[in-house]
Amino acid sequence: MSPPVFATKISMAGHQELWVETFGEPQICIAVLDGWVDQSHPSLVSAKLTPLEPLTPNISAQGSAAQHGTHVTSIIFGQHHGSVQGIAPQCRGLLIPIFTDGKGDAIAPCSQLDLARAILLAANHGAHIINISGGQLTPSGEADPLLTNAVRHCTNQNILIVAAAGNDGCNCLHIPGALPSVLAVGAMNTEGLPLDFSNWGEQYRTQGILALGENIPGAAPGGGITTSSGTSYATAVVSGVAALLLSLQVKRGQAPNPQAVRDAILRSAIACDDQPAPDCRRLLAGRLNVKGAMSLILQPGETMNENIELATVQSAPIGETNLPPPPQRQNPAVQAAAYSAPTSEVASQVVQPLLSSPQLKEQVNSGGIQPAACSCGGGNGTPVQLVYALGQLGFDFGTETRRDSIQQHMGAGANPQDHRQLLAYLDRNLWDTGAIIWTLNLDATPIYAIQPQGAYAEQAYERLRQFLTEQLTEGVERISIPGVVVGKVMLMSGQVVPVILPTLRCMYSWTTAALIEAVCGTPPAESASEQDRGVYGQRSQSVINFLERVYYELRNLGMTPQERAINYAATNAFNVERIFESAIQEEMDLDTIEVERSPLCRSGSECWDVKLTFFNPRRVFEQARKVYRFTVDVSDVCPVSVGRVRSWFVR
Template sequence: MMHPSNTRHALLDNPLSDLQQLGINGEGIKIGIIDGAIDCQHPILNHLNIECFSAQTGKSTSHGTAVGSIIGGKGVGIAPASTLLSIPVFHEDERGNIHGCSERTLAKAIRDARLNGCHIINISGASLSINGQGTDELRKAIDDCEKDGVLVIAAVGNEGRNSESLPASMDFVLAVGACDKEGFPASFNNYGIKLRNKMLLASGVSIPVATPNYDLSVVSGSSFSAPVVSAVSALVMRAMNVANDSRASKMIRDVLFNTATPLVLSTAGNRDSVVYRLNIQKLFRQIAQEFYHPLPKRITTMSTEEKMVEPAAVELLVPSIIDAQQDVQNVELDDDEVLAPSSLSQEASVPSSASSHATGLSLSKISDPAANHYVHAPARRVMPQSSALDARTIRDQEKVFVIGQVGYDFGTEARLDYFTQVMGNKSGYPFDPVQMAEHLNTGDNAEQSNALIWTLKIDGIPVYAIKPDAQFAVLEYARLVEFLYEQETKGVERVSIAGVISGETRLFNGQVIPTISPVLRGMFNWESQDISKMLMGESAVGTPKSKELINFINRIYYELRNRGYESNERAINYAATNAYQMKEIFDDAFAEGLFLNKISAERSPVSRPESDCWDVVLEFFNPKERLTAARKLYRYTVDVSDVMPVTVGTLRSWHAY
């Protein structure tokens, strides 16, 4: 924590300068910018420590550069001493139009930002949503941030609709809307029920920013309000000395809202709701009084207006984010004005100097931009499996080992019509999996299998598309046909697929899911009774021991169902399919009358170089003597660094109370 004496000369008549002094300009705070690529060589940004998560193969974007300059640019930035981590997920085409990303790509970017030490994550992108829930992947990524104290900040979107937006509407996300220099909410803010209950307003109209090619511009949009709040949060986090605290995200949200100015937002046809506007003056005094005792005397009376900050070369105004009014204000908005989307185009941008020009920077969409294609390019190029046979190369890719059921999709009307014709216009029904399985398994029809989008489903929900693209693609398609046929006609219950994520696929219903490039040696299917026969013999079928083994297999699938993406998930899923190790455990446990209590995976304290080892622990108990008998634990180590997990060492067991 900074010593009180360090604030002696900080109390000027500019509350933002005061807060910057108190927060040491965000020094030591790492902000993840999930946006387009940033122009790191821009004169306003070249002083910053900007880390790039991956090599930027594309050109820098106006949107990402603008967001970065608001956070830390010379003269226009609020936290110029902070560290930025650029994670590019948006890109611009030749015409300057920005294209968004899928929720899966966003979830991965959030996860990467958290794992790379970010304290704050800024997302200046949004997608309209009916309920604001998001996918389970996105929810998990944000939940993990909250557990670690990482603050996620997102723009509400610029469509001006009474609708939720992602990810701003999601739990634990600080939703940021724009207000003008007078403090009135911008008409282009989205204002769904969830957003109205959690929105924080900050300056988002006529914001001076840097753009690529050493240019400057003035822009508007909630896209540019979010980095204002992110930068202020960095100052507060540094001043409160709570970085790396698991409670940090909640503490920052609380202090921002507790010191904000409440506004009553009225729209035709909706109940009045209270939104809050960032109040730097009150925020500074709250931080100073709570964390720096005693509060030094002010040199001058605090101004209620933001002072101008002069950069080295060009005179630019700092975003007008100060609001000195602390009483509740009523803001009446005409409903027609609110519902009309604001066009954040060149007409809305005013040059800040003769040397700069206006650029139209709009809010990035977190959705699939490929409206007319069922497959679109991944946000980050993944090396094809055929050219990545080296295990050291595969180790750095996104690996999957997932358990589920195989399914299929058509993707387009044309593909659906094709199968309707080849299966018989009158008798064939392509949506019937039994008919499709029998059709593909007849004659040479297996050659039609690559016209389908093969999927891996969990509880009937497609979570991955399966697209063989390696040297064994023909055999992999044949195995998928076999899996479908045995699943629909012979009662096979599960399949397991090992592979690497190679992109994303759009299904017939518009859903976008990750695509797996499978490996043939990691494709299996099974039926519980067959496993029981294989491990325990024909005579054991129907016995209590056999039923307990089947219960264990089903429990892995139903209770611990997962996407098989995280390292611990792949370790657990591999444990469920490692039949011979499973037999060794159950022979011993059943002999002692023990039943499975829980299964977990934790990172192994002992690991081989360049490996990713996890200890899978199975805990058994005696249901007849739960209070007196010790639990028995079995542990074996799984290395998931390769696309196909392997066990390391031997099975260990011990008793524990």
Template sequence: MLKNNRLTPKPAIDNLDDLWERTLGDPVVKIAILDGPTNLNHACLTDSNSRYISQRPSSSIQSSHGTFITSLIAAKHSSEVKGIAPACSFLLHDIYQEKPDGSLYSCSQSDIAAGIHNALENGANIINISGGEPIGSDVEMMPRLVNALQMCEQQGVLVVAATGNEGDARLHVPARFPTVLAVGSIDLQGLPSGFSNWTAADRLHGITTIGENIHGAINQAEQLVGKMSGTSFSTALVSGVAALLASCQQQPRDMLQIRDWILSCATPCLQNEGINCNRILAGRLNIKSILTQFQDMLLPVAKDISSKQVHNVTPSNSIQKVTIMNQENSSAPQSTHVTASAADANTEAATDAVSASAIDSTAVDNASTTVSASAASTSQVEPSESAQCACPTAVAPSSVSPSASSFNPSNNQGNTPTFENCQLVSAIGQPAYNFGTEANQDIFKAAISAWHDNLPAELKSLFPNTAFSELTMSAFLLWKVNGSLVNGFYSSQLVWILSMNATPVYSITPGLVPFNDAIYLSMAEFLGENVGLDISDYTQLTNNISMFSSLAGTKSGCENQKKQERLISCLQSKFDNFQDNKNDVMRMSLPGYISGQTKLLNGNAIQSVTPVAYGINNWTIDALVSTLPPEYSGSPEYREQLISLLNRLYINTINRGQTPDDRALNYAIYNIIAVAQIVRDAAKTDMQFTTYKVTPSKIARQHSEMRDVQLTFFNPANTTQASTTYALTVDVSAITPIIVGSIEQWQAPISVASL
């Protein structure tokens, strides 16, 4: 039973209720879920018909991806998630393993193949793979994986796999295999999600369905459900629909026939929609067409399914939600404070994130990469019941704004962006690094080892002798002799990364812009601050050490030695304190434009961002607290409240920063933290972040793109207290967004503020 009369949202799939009226699934139909660790003790899954067929050893489950995917298909309708096919049976096989900090190691094509074989041995009818490897079209799949997929076809087992989330004209492996039902993502209007991969060659064996802001189960102490976006979740929804169709299919069951139904009845993209139809693949999932065209091959509607059980699906504001950036991108999942180089496999969980795409201009017609004002929504593409599946009715236009602004540096010989080819980015994340190649990794190993050998004994114990330690790397890059950086040039040899939730999202490539030395220095400093290295004390220490070597044995030398010991002690103390308070928030802002791709050491590729030097900034808890009066700066309670507030703010707003809305939101967040008093004032009054809203601004000025951003805070200890909303207008037309006008604020009852 639902508690407190709360109504659980259902997946936003048209005509899903019609399918649920026929069946909620059949235990005979087995769905194998190849994913990360799944918490079967989660409240949404305790009653599900799920069992492990291969489980990675783990004392506890901290990641959410596997749990979220499983809940989308398996969760009972009496829980806070409505699974698509809760009455089916579920076979869980872990292809991803957690690191001690809760992030995920990559898996290989061999791991996926092993999972497929295990699923076949356990009688799976459907195999859901919300993951894959983004490889080039000229790269062959591993023979073992090819053989496993061929075996599925021979045994009549349906494989459903995610296309990937780089927004590129390529499908992940195994989604690109011709017998696999590949699944991409669309939004509620039926427009292709910016992050969803596609190819013209493979579109005939792929479909799209909703993949943005999907409601599912998460592993968090305070909240059981949340929202994620990505092709992983579109894939799970399609697997669930396929299972329902199999459950009401007349005997004998034929999963490959169901694959053909789904593809042939998909609502195709029409040229007058004004979008690149290759991104819709064969079409949009159309349950109504399937039920109409193949009703003679389906069992009649079951009379014993309560309509009350199927309906009552209106979302409730009383259900707490959190929007989370999934722990995946076009590289292997990474640990919280360790760089991408620690992962040596080359297949990742499907890249899931709310994002806009930098569309490959070589693979896509320029005229179709931007959504025009005449783009149509899915609901307006629905065919009539008498029509054939592939012949939808005319499409009515709808007003859709262009997905993003862009900037072409080759055409920008002056100071004005031309906004033509390159995707603009304004993102928030944490710094990390990667070596790119094994040869480069060996160079750093040798250089750091030689530097470490000459350190004072006290520093040797503080800085591990390894190139994989972010603390050691930052100390190495920032080492000064007589006031000069002696290792600073190494910074340009690293692949600098902006990570979100320990996942590499962008590489930072300053080489194309002026003042890149300052950017490299900033990245080294940000890296150090992210792991607790006090840059000011460390700078003094390195200068003092070089002076001590020239003054040894003198009175000044003795004084320098005492100062050196004091600075080392201070560094150690601050680092230890950082380790004891790992919830301390450090973030950096990254404005720039997409300038290509960067290959990481594990073989994966992520989008490259060329930044602008004046827009890169970072902030830490210490920096925020230091600006406050003594009664707050010395208060542990205030510090804890500030950390809690900021963490909630980041988790609920995390995004890739490519759409105008996301860029405006990210700039507003950076501004209220680093410039305005909003967050500090909210922390003083025990307020917490609750909601945000981004809308096109009513202010319109020539050559600008304006967004109004509202951020609302409330007091969880006193729900009768009015919430506080802060509003600001952001112009996102330039590479670096800018606030227009002043920040406004007002109070309103919580019930009003949440509307």
């Protein structure tokens, strides 16, 4: 008679009570941004998981990134009839690969741009929680504006991001864990003491939580089981608990509120005063208190703040989990953060020592989000993704072979990287326009490739050549590219970017000066009165202020409805002109720019209100602020203004 197959589960105080209430609701969605996941693993084969198209190249099903991604995913979604019992097995999951295999056993880092794109993809597909078991060491705690805006978008949409604090064993911060509204996670042992490699920092004292991160069992690609330690796995534990708390809200007939769950986890945390530790700074805001967080969700205002009673990983024969059956339901989202990995008898994992100081310095300068794993150095039916993005036009050749081929056709001594030489060549050889990878750039970073197709591809390529010419000869500062994402392409640098199939009728180029003249009219002549020139200067400066804030403070990838609405507002600034004309007459300056879902919209459309708030700097305490609002319908690839500008005063 063969011995029974044993299942592993994470057990800590409060889990049993939470599992009595729920094993998770399919309505609750957790996005896992990590490596490739082996969905054929017995613990995951029946999980409700949806893989999304990866942007990263060279996705491997066997390497370190897949080991990390499969392990992290199983901690959350492992089915209780399988060999790894996850925390929230009945919740729904989105799998978005962002990590790939690096050299040796390392995991290649993910850029902040690609992480921002993955976060927005998860948000657009309905994620309530986004698990990021990784990060990038940062001396300042600041991120690329695109990543900052993606995280801010999640906050505004009430989406919780749970991210690893990092495994460098220092008073240091990781991005995105240190960004406001993110719930950062450090790792502790079964006695509630922080593990030596778990990071701490001032920012984490208010938005960080310690969770069990030592010898955490998980699935390994190919069907095995492994155990590893690290903030990666503690992060997955917290994401699973947060998903169960959201499920508890749903079960009680409430709308799921991820930010309320985040608040409950932090408020109920067991701090140094409740259970002392040698160095209280390393406890972050405190230790995960499942019972306390659960009591706040069930009875807001009351907290069960008990000392931690953590158990080690338990084993039980599959089918004998000693857990109550799931309750009957009333109604049918970076370097990976795993530490050293003690191997189980079932599967092994390569272990490397902690990073030394020179390696930490290299990581800080690497510019990539990496899995928080010291073991690595520290779909069908998918909706169409609309894009309305702003930037500057660039070009790429994809491969050295393509570049050299075009250079040979240009003639001896030609330089295909020179914009003017390339444009002159393409004017004589129109058929080669499609051999170039046209890119939309923010600063010097490509964010999309542009690939016209179909009957009007020739006219679209002509428009692209015109845009590039205008950037060289007329100082064009921005172009707008509307369209749909149809795939991805690798550039010569190795960066992979999404490909936009553009819509010709909404492709525009402009300079700020030309747009201001179109909006505000021709500048007054020198002979005009000083008052007329002053009024015009004030109007134009106000429009410049609005455009500059959209271009830089609010710059984005044009993926979400809100981003498409604000980008269209910058392109079609005539609504803005009427707003500024009125505001200037009342001596008001622009304060905030916001985008909110419109309460009024046509049937079958998706409408968002761009809301501009003004104040009088000379009468801040005497005069109410004034809000101007206009509606943009973003349901089509080309947005359109709807209705008139509305305004009112607010206190």
